[in-house]
Amino acid sequence: IQLHITDLSGTERTITVAPTGTLMEAIRDNGFSDLLAACGGCCSCATCHVALAPSDIVLAPASDEEDELLDSSDERSMGSRLACQLPLMPAMDGLKVRIVEAA
Ligand code: FES
Numbered sequence: 001i002q003l004h005i006t007d008l009s010g011t012e013r014t015i016t017v018a019p020t021g022t023l024m025e026a027i028r029d030n031g032f033s034d035l036l037a038a039c040g041g042c043c044s045c046a047t048c049h050v051a052l053a054p055s056d057i058v059l060a061p062a063s064d065e066e067d068e069l070l071d072s073s074d075e076r077s078m079g080s081r082l083a084c085q086l087p088l089m090p091a092m093d094g095l096k097v098r099i100v101e102a103a
Helices: 023-028 064-073
Strands: 002-004 012-016 049-052 078-082 095-099
Touching: 012 095, 023 095, 064 078
Parallel strands: 002 095
Antiparallel strands: 002 012, 049 078, 049 095
């Protein structure tokens, strides 16, 4: 699947990944150092904050834990998610993702 990733400097790059693992892993493993993902995906750091562009893609809703962590960020927006909480799936092909500055 293809994902369009925008880093903190505003540069967009398209990556092609297999729909396995999480969105956080896909971004991190493709050389985006802007996504800190400090806790390694345990849903405890909120440094894998991303904003998803509006799309028809249906994603699993955020858990209470994810929701609370996102609330701790001043940068929370409509499309905000923690990338480590989003398993990749074929339907995510073409998703536009912007990395959000960690609080
Ligand atoms: Fe820490 Fe996602 S990597 S919450």
